[in-house]
Amino acid sequence: MESIPLTWEEVARVYGRKIYNFAYRLTGNPDDAHDLVQEVLLRVRKGLAEYQPGSFDGWLWRITRNAFLDEVRKRKRRPTTPLPEEVDRWDVASSAAADVEYLRITLGDDIQKALLELPMEFREAVVLCDVVGLSYEEIALAVAVPIGTVRSRIHRGRRLLRELIT
Amino acid sequence: MKHPSMLISAFLDGELSESELSILEGHLTSCGKCVAEMQDIHRVRSAVRSLPVVELPLDLVYEGEPAPVAHLHRYRLVWAGAAAVVAVVITLATLLTPDPAGLNMEDLTSRFGARVSLDPAFGSAKVVVPGWDAGWTVAD
Numbered sequence: 001m002e003s004i005p006l007t008w009e010e011v012a013r014v015y016g017r018k019i020y021n022f023a024y025r026l027t028g029n030p031d032d033a034h035d036l037v038q039e040v041l042l043r044v045r046k047g048l049a050e051y052q053p054g055s056f057d058g059w060l061w062r063i064t065r066n067a068f069l070d071e072v073r074k075r076k077r078r079p080t081t082p083l084p085e086e087v088d089r090w091d092v093a094s095s096a097a098a099d100v101e102y103l104r105i106t107l108g109d110d111i112q113k114a115l116l117e118l119p120m121e122f123r124e125a126v127v128l129c130d131v132v133g134l135s136y137e138e139i140a141l142a143v144a145v146p147i148g149t150v151r152s153r154i155h156r157g158r159r160l161l162r163e164l165i166t
Numbered sequence: 167m168k169h170p171s172m173l174i175s176a177f178l179d180g181e182l183s184e185s186e187l188s189i190l191e192g193h194l195t196s197c198g199k200c201v202a203e204m205q206d207i208h209r210v211r212s213a214v215r216s217l218p219v220v221e222l223p224l225d226l227v228y229e230g231e232p233a234p235v236a237h238l239h240r241y242r243l244v245w246a247g248a249a250a251v252v253a254v255v256i257t258l259a260t261l262l263t264p265d266p267a268g269l270n271m272e273d274l275t276s277r278f279g280a281r282v283s284l285d286p287a288f289g290s291a292k293v294v295v296p297g298w299d300a301g302w303t304v305a306d
Contacts, residue, residue, distance in 0.1 A: 017222045024220045034226055111213050129179065130214040136181045155175035158210045165210065 008045045011060070016041070018132055019064055025127045026068060028116045039067045057134060058141030065124060065142055072120075114164035122157030129154050169197060174204050178211055 019040050023033035043063050051059060115123055128139045136154075140147045173190045176182050182190065194201055 161210045
């Protein structure tokens, strides 16, 4: 039997940043990501008592995904792209490694924008795989689709990203 | 030629079965198109994976920390329960204790206080109140 976080606090501490990154990469908006993390942790808090031992990650990410979809339905608006952090860029521009860092940040922005262009099914599969680091099996549990579908969505999502980035 | 390109991402993620792995590896030895696609997908995959980790906002960490709140609520309940028990005990004691003929400490003090202060010969006295076993001892 896998070891699972037993308390709400441990879930928040261990998974909070991952959930935030998932939400941020999915929405491109820090405020939305902030709200989503709060909502997910509330749902986790309510649901922990009824959690049945199994794949905790699958359970947690299913909650996260459902919370995200609920939020999207509720707001009924397109995700927005965060404003570029010009101040930070100018700060790093003065350092020796500025070019490399600037390139990394710019590239990150491009990838983030491209992610937001992906259809939701592809985006969430790619983010759960490459940002959160879930296995295909865990993604299948979280998204409630067969592993073959996960495999297809990830590959098609990456293909689309390639076209969007280049 | 049929290209098993849908296996490429799963290959990069280490999610292929043995049989799928041998199919893809066999194909890659003779298909430049799929090799090129694998290189492209690998680059995209690396780029997404190298996205900077966004730190959790501090206020979210604070707001999301339920422990103090949970404990506080728990302690509040304990204190509220203790206070309720004390209140019940006091109420019952008041109701069940025989009324000492309407006497209380203030009455006794007013009755005997003057004598105690005015009469140096006045010693300890046991004040016995009918129906009240304990009584009070008025000291010098």
